[in-house]
Amino acid sequence: MTRYVVERVAWLLVSLLSVSVITFGLGVLAPGDPAEVVLEHRLNQPPPREQVLAQRRLMGLDRPLTAQYLHWLAAASHGDLGHSWLKGLRVSTALGERIPRTAALAAAAAVLAVLIGLPAGILAAVRRGSIADHLCRVGALLAASVPAYFAAYVLILMFAVRLHLLPAFGFGSASNLVLPAVTLALGPAAVLARLTRSTVLETLGEDYVRTARAKGAGTVAVLIGHALRNAMVPLLTVIGLLLGHLLGGSLVVEYVFAWPGMGDLAISAVHARDYPLIQGFVLFAGAVYVVVNFAVDLGYAWLDPRIRTGRRS
Amino acid sequence: MKLRVAVVFLVLTAACGGGGRGTDKAASTQTTQAAVALPDDQQTLTVATPGDVYITRDRNLLGMWPDNANICETLLGVDTDLRPVPVLATKWSLVGTNTWRFELRRGVTFHNGAPFNAEAVRFSMARVAAKSLALTSFIGPDSTKVIDDFTVEITPTQANLRLPEQISHPNFSIIAPGTDPVDKPVCTGPFKFGDYSPNDHFTALRNDAYWGDKAKLRQLVFRFIPDQNTRRLALESGQVDGIYFLPPQQAAAVKARPDLQLAPTPPGATVVLSFNLHGQDPNTLMQDIDLRRALAWSLDPKALADQQWQGTAQAITTVSPPSVLGAAASQIAAITGDLAKAEALLDQKGWKKGSDGIREKDGKKLSLVTPAQFDFEPESLQFMQAQARRAGIDLKVDKASDGAAYSAKINSGAWDVDINYWNQNDGNPASIVSRLWYGKNTAARIKFTSAGDKFDALVDQAVAAPDTATSAQKSVDAMKVLLAEQADAIPLTSFPQIFAFKKSVAGFVAHPSVNLQSWTATYRTK
Numbered sequence: 001m002t003r004y005v006v007e008r009v010a011w012l013l014v015s016l017l018s019v020s021v022i023t024f025g026l027g028v029l030a031p032g033d034p035a036e037v038v039l040e041h042r043l044n045q046p047p048p049r050e051q052v053l054a055q056r057r058l059m060g061l062d063r064p065l066t067a068q069y070l071h072w073l074a075a076a077s078h079g080d081l082g083h084s085w086l087k088g089l090r091v092s093t094a095l096g097e098r099i100p101r102t103a104a105l106a107a108a109a110a111v112l113a114v115l116i117g118l119p120a121g122i123l124a125a126v127r128r129g130s131i132a133d134h135l136c137r138v139g140a141l142l143a144a145s146v147p148a149y150f151a152a153y154v155l156i157l158m159f160a161v162r163l164h165l166l167p168a169f170g171f172g173s174a175s176n177l178v179l180p181a182v183t184l185a186l187g188p189a190a191v192l193a194r195l196t197r198s199t200v201l202e203t204l205g206e207d208y209v210r211t212a213r214a215k216g217a218g219t220v221a222v223l224i225g226h227a228l229r230n231a232m233v234p235l236l237t238v239i240g241l242l243l244g245h246l247l248g249g250s251l252v253v254e255y256v257f258a259w260p261g262m263g264d265l266a267i268s269a270v271h272a273r274d275y276p277l278i279q280g281f282v283l284f285a286g287a288v289y290v291v292v293n294f295a296v297d298l299g300y301a302w303l304d305p306r307i308r309t310g311r312r313s
Numbered sequence: 314m315k316l317r318v319a320v321v322f323l324v325l326t327a328a329c330g331g332g333g334r335g336t337d338k339a340a341s342t343q344t345t346q347a348a349v350a351l352p353d354d355q356q357t358l359t360v361a362t363p364g365d366v367y368i369t370r371d372r373n374l375l376g377m378w379p380d381n382a383n384i385c386e387t388l389l390g391v392d393t394d395l396r397p398v399p400v401l402a403t404k405w406s407l408v409g410t411n412t413w414r415f416e417l418r419r420g421v422t423f424h425n426g427a428p429f430n431a432e433a434v435r436f437s438m439a440r441v442a443a444k445s446l447a448l449t450s451f452i453g454p455d456s457t458k459v460i461d462d463f464t465v466e467i468t469p470t471q472a473n474l475r476l477p478e479q480i481s482h483p484n485f486s487i488i489a490p491g492t493d494p495v496d497k498p499v500c501t502g503p504f505k506f507g508d509y510s511p512n513d514h515f516t517a518l519r520n521d522a523y524w525g526d527k528a529k530l531r532q533l534v535f536r537f538i539p540d541q542n543t544r545r546l547a548l549e550s551g552q553v554d555g556i557y558f559l560p561p562q563q564a565a566a567v568k569a570r571p572d573l574q575l576a577p578t579p580p581g582a583t584v585v586l587s588f589n590l591h592g593q594d595p596n597t598l599m600q601d602i603d604l605r606r607a608l609a610w611s612l613d614p615k616a617l618a619d620q621q622w623q624g625t626a627q628a629i630t631t632v633s634p635p636s637v638l639g640a641a642a643s644q645i646a647a648i649t650g651d652l653a654k655a656e657a658l659l660d661q662k663g664w665k666k667g668s669d670g671i672r673e674k675d676g677k678k679l680s681l682v683t684p685a686q687f688d689f690e691p692e693s694l695q696f697m698q699a700q701a702r703r704a705g706i707d708l709k710v711d712k713a714s715d716g717a718a719y720s721a722k723i724n725s726g727a728w729d730v731d732i733n734y735w736n737q738n739d740g741n742p743a744s745i746v747s748r749l750w751y752g753k754n755t756a757a758r759i760k761f762t763s764a765g766d767k768f769d770a771l772v773d774q775a776v777a778a779p780d781t782a783t784s785a786q787k788s789v790d791a792m793k794v795l796l797a798e799q800a801d802a803i804p805l806t807s808f809p810q811i812f813a814f815k816k817s818v819a820g821f822v823a824h825p826s827v828n829l830q831s832w833t834a835t836y837r838t839k
Binding site (some may be wrong): 035037097153156157160164167168169170171172253256257259260262267268270274 | 364365385458511512513536537538539540543546547549550551552714721725743
């Protein structure tokens, strides 16, 4: 197990380093002179040439690329991602304000997706061919097909305009979180339900499940102790990917519900060619994917002894 | 995109129990006057505006522009006919050839208790110059001279007889000396700063020590909701009392509801397309006057006004609202609305339609990068795209996520056609021409839009004209060069901004410029 963990940590570091190279490369390959863009933002007019040259020196843009990268990496490893040209704030401050909000929304949506998707999928698998199965499948199809903005408006109409139970927009209280989290959870819940149904159905047909049943294990014990545990390996992969997707993909939901998260910050940065902020966002999103996948890898080892002991069937 | 719009429209219409098409002329600009006001402790009005512009722009204009919470005041204001009226200055006159003398109101104090006087005006105007807020007023760092405690003189750095009209813009707000609005605006207005939570809300509280008529509202809250449909739904849910910028397509449905009312402004803004006249490759297509003319002919402002704005807007031939130009406005002929002419011109110039309906020549598609302001109404953008496409012109619309992103795109020069609406914020007939195409304006966008010496000379004359009528005539002369001779811009419509409120909101009088909106007479009723 130790060797497995060490291997995964090594891959984690290599992946993070690759993300940093790509992120830095984005800034280098981006069109336009960063020094000129910074000054234009500051002066709101085209800057004189000598001022641009001075700014290039100040930003270290006159040094070799390797030196720039190492300097950037050293600063980034201490949380210093430079200054946003758009907002005049430190990138870490701008991201630091938004990350918790998006993370809260993503976490709530992920929990909801798992709480809805897993039981629904299990129910559909166990009651295959029943009305419950059909309902789950149709529900999953609808939830996966409906665009997030449409679901958002329908939920606002229903729960804010008609029933006055929840706020239509805003941020700051638990009630504000409900509608955006439900909207965001619908798609992932549908994916999880469908995947859970198929993987549980597959494991229920395995020899070890038949053996367990033959030895007198009850339905619940078979389901939890055997079928679900084995079905969890592919499910864990999908949950990991969904979490990464939720953290980076809540733009539409954030916009509709006026939820001040990472989404509109990232879009503003792209529109304004605010490269430090774009780099910060890409670095964060890349790091999240890498770390979540690392956690998923550890989860595999915990779920499947063959992985942690290095044996393969 | 069309599907998305259709679906949203269907859902919203269904939720409102239908709602036929209809028009809502900008006749009524005042919400109902009800007899019974709510008690003072319930006089909190919550209004939803588009996104928080203060988080992406610097906070020098916090609570002043574009969301004006009436915290700060200017020396002069403009009434609903866009004529200058006294505010913190009681009298003004031209002294010499380019110096304006202002006599200041006495007995006024700032929200921090400091007295308002000539030194405060000097401090504020120096800040305007230092923070690049002077627009085209030519107020420099040393332009303001204190004559005595209640008299100042302002001498622009170049001839500018439009100054009294210009300084009604919130950029020229008078700030308490020694304070910085970036932290907290301290001014003289009927409301004072409450609190600001980025991306969430801005609150203003009534100033009980105000020198004029005190506000009826105890508290005014702006909530930031970027999505126009959510803004409307928030109003219908009762979470807010009013909203800015209701899309005209939704006006009839909102008006049909018994609990809601509309308050459109008189038309005070114009939709104008500008061209990148001096861009670098690949943004050089619009340097060809024939392409500019063809795009202009392909667009039909009347159809835009009638179909998209449902009769609330009017097609225009000038870049400023005709109301500010008076009789001179009629001298400018239309350069739009003739599809056959557009197609003939493009055919003649060798632009042939490809299999996708978009024209091309020498392997280059007639595809134009078209940034649009973040709060521009999406349905109208699609309408313009569809019209241009009939002529084989592809407007690749790139709607900005916020004002700063839009400015950054324009200032970068990586665009061909710019779609925006422009507010007439004062009574200066030369306001819009000098902001958008005037070569002496130092704004970054001018590098790409400046219309040349002939145009600049006429704007100079408009700015230096001794009276408004002459200024209007000179502005129209400049527009003749801009539009008929050079086709450097395309005027489309003049339109109202539509506020919507609960029926229980009374006393609101819509100003033609939303940036100058007054909230003092507004109150909530039972």
